[in-house]
Amino acid sequence: MFGLDRRSFVGLGIAAAGTMAAPRFLMAQEATNTVRWVSPRGTIEVLDDYPYWVAQKFGWFGDIQTTLEPGPLEATATIKLVDQNQADIGFPSPGVFSLGLEQGIPLKSVFHMGAYDTFSFAFVKGKKPADIKELAGKKILVGSIGWKAIVDPMLAQVGVDPASVEYLEAGPIWGQALQQGQGDTSLCWEGLRAQWYGQGMDYDYILPYDFSKFPANTFVIRTSDFEDQAKKALYENYFRAWAMGLEFGHLNPRATTQIVLEQFPALASTLTPEIATESMMQLGKIFRGPWEQRQGWGWHDMAQWQGYFDTIYQIKQITTEMKAEDVCKNDYIAAANQFDQAAVQQASGGFQLSEDYSKVDVAAIEARL
Numbered sequence: 390m391f392g393l394d395r396r397s398f399v400g401l402g403i404a405a406a407g408t409m410a411a412p413r414f415l416m417a418q419e420a421t422n423t424v425r426w427v428s429p430r431g432t433i434e435v436l437d438d439y440p441y442w443v444a445q446k447f448g449w450f451g452d453i454q455t456t457l458e459p460g461p462l463e464a465t466a467t468i469k470l471v472d473q474n475q476a477d478i479g480f481p482s483p484g485v486f487s488l489g490l491e492q493g494i495p496l497k498s499v500f501h502m503g504a505y506d507t508f509s510f511a512f513v514k515g516k517k518p519a520d521i522k523e524l525a526g527k528k529i530l531v532g533s534i535g536w537k538a539i540v541d542p543m544l545a546q547v548g549v550d551p552a553s554v555e556y557l558e559a560g561p562i563w564g565q566a567l568q569q570g571q572g573d574t575s576l577c578w579e580g581l582r583a584q585w586y587g588q589g590m591d592y593d594y595i596l597p598y599d600f601s602k603f604p605a606n607t608f609v610i611r612t613s614d615f616e617d618q619a620k621k622a623l624y625e626n627y628f629r630a631w632a633m634g635l636e637f638g639h640l641n642p643r644a645t646t647q648i649v650l651e652q653f654p655a656l657a658s659t660l661t662p663e664i665a666t667e668s669m670m671q672l673g674k675i676f677r678g679p680w681e682q683r684q685g686w687g688w689h690d691m692a693q694w695q696g697y698f699d700t701i702y703q704i705k706q707i708t709t710e711m712k713a714e715d716v717c718k719n720d721y722i723a724a725a726n727q728f729d730q731a732a733v734q735q736a737s738g739g740f741q742l743s744e745d746y747s748k749v750d751v752a753a754i755e756a757r758l
Contacts, residue, residue, distance in 0.1 A: 423454040424627050427476040429485070429606070431462030431561070434653045436669045437580050440634025440676075442649050447637075447736055449630040449728075453623065462561065464535020468494060471611060479609050482508075483697050484538030484706070486609055490716060491707045495612035498717045500628045500687035500725070503605020504678020506597035507578040508539060511567060511585070517593035521600050525553045530572035534558045538706065540576060542697065545704045547600055564590055578605075579671035587664035597675075603697045604690070605675060607717075615718065625724035632686040632725045633733050635676055641737035642670045642754075643746045662745045667754045674758055685726035689717040 428438070441457055444450055458476065460466045467479035468489040480502070481489070489496055510524065518524065529540060534556060541551035559566040564585050567575040575592075577585065582594060597605075608628075614620050638645040643662075646669040650657035660668070682690070694713035701707050 422452060422623065423456075424478060424623065425456045425458060425476045426478040426480070426608075427458045427460040427467050427470045429460065429464070429467040429480050429482070431459055433457050433459045434656045435580070436584070436646065436649050436656075436665065437672055439638055439645050439649050439669055439672065440631045442652050443634035443637045443645055444630035446648055447633075449633045451626065451630075453627055453630070455627070462533055464533045464538065465489065468496060468609065471496065471609060474611075477610060477614065480606050481609060482539045482606050483604050483694075484542060484701070485535065486607060486716075487698065487701055487707055487711065488538050489609075490711060491709065496609045496716070497612050497615040498607040498609050498689065499615060499624065499721055500608040500631065501604060501689045501717070502607055502687070503675050504683060504688075504690070505605065505675045506543075506601035506603045507580075507605040507672075507675045508543060508601070509577045509579070509582060509597055510595045511564070511575045511577045511582075511590075511592040512573075512594070513567060513570075514591065514593055516573070517595065521547050521595050522549055524574065525549045527573040528555045528557055528571075530557050530559050530563045530566050530575040532558070532560060532563045532576075536576055541704060541706055542603065542701050543601060545700055546603065551704060567592065579675050580668045583664055583668035583671055584660060587660045587668075602693065603700075604693050607689075608687075615720075621721075625721050628687055628721050628725035629728050633728050635673075635686045636728075636730070636733045637737050638669065638673050639677060640734060641740060642666055642673060642751060643742055643749050644737060644740035645669055645673075647740075647743060647746045662743075663749050663754070666746070666749045666751070667757065670751075670754050670758060684719070685722050687725055688722045689713070689719055691717060 430437070438457060445455070460470060465485055465488065467481050468485060470476040471479040472494045486496065486498060524544060531537070531540070537556050544551045544554065557572050559571065563575055564577070566572060568590060577594065579597070585592065610624070643666055646662070646666045649669070650660070650665055657665070691713045694717050698711040698713060702710050
């Protein structure tokens with residue numbers, strides 16, 4: 390569908406962003422203590438990456454030199470840049486990850502962020518179907534046609550033939566395009582759902598919790614890095630900082646949201662503290678997942694991943710059967726979750742909220758989630 394081959398993975402450079410940024414086009418890990426992360430969204434001015442900004446604020450990355458980069462919006466860019474050694478960690482959806490594997494890109498998923506499926510379908514008020522199976526034959530708005538790899542399996546798992554729908558690529562304004570009547574539904578995800586509401590896009594939703602058993606986005610690295618024992622401690626320490634940021638977010642969502650929006654005043658100007666905190670808490674629910682069944686932040690549920698791989702094989706999104714244990718690895722997870730819980734609790738409990746954030750009713754938000 391995408392005509393991907395390894396020869397196409399060239400010429401994709403992106404400007405560094407965040408703190409301690411590396412020069413543009415610096416090959417990843419020229420410095421042995423550097424980790425570069427690239428977004429699949431075309432921007433880093435979002436709440437989605439809150440664990441990173443929390444970890445940065447409290448110095449939990451230690452002496453690791455880190456960058457957080459926006460990447461192009463094109464769906465497969467996050468894995469292309471990792472493959473091209475222009476980034477160390479990508480954050481693809483399971484669909485994009487599997488497409489890369491199908492094309493022979495040597496990747497391993499090593500820290501599973503989205504323990505629940507995050508993707509939902511948005512509808513103009515009053516237009517939400519009674520049953521998700523009614524999406525058959527509908528027009529689905531997406532930001533990139535590459536997102537077809539996300540939606541096809543979602544439809545297949547509920548018995549809708551992906552070939553029955555029409556995808557409409559609307560770029561960065563795919564959410565607004567739904568308001569304008571250009572499609573029947575629009576792909577959305579948790580976190581973005583609250584932000585859309587704050588921006589005046591008040592939609593009805595079929596939420597992932599209502600139908601999906603699939604995993605969501607995950608952190609992937611090059612197989613060569615995974616197999617390099619000299620880099621094991623680097624990645625364990627790096628993911629430990631993310632785990633601490635995730636724990637902080639679970640303990641104090643208001644403080645977490647305030648930290649991110651202090652980083653991005655332009656984003657803050659579009660969201661009230663309540664809407665912003667709700668966005669962050671939607672994300673936190675996805676990242677935490679069914680906690681009692683997990684073995685810490687970033688842990689892969691192999692049965693969940695195998696169910697996904699089996700589905701995409703059945704619909705011929707991939708032509709080779711995949712084994713979850715071959716490409717999803719929990720090797721870093723135990724070490725990543727061995728952090729000072731008391732230090733995180735002290736940081737979260739002692740954080741000084743602004744007056745606006747102190748007024749946000751977290752309990753009311755939790756009731757809406």
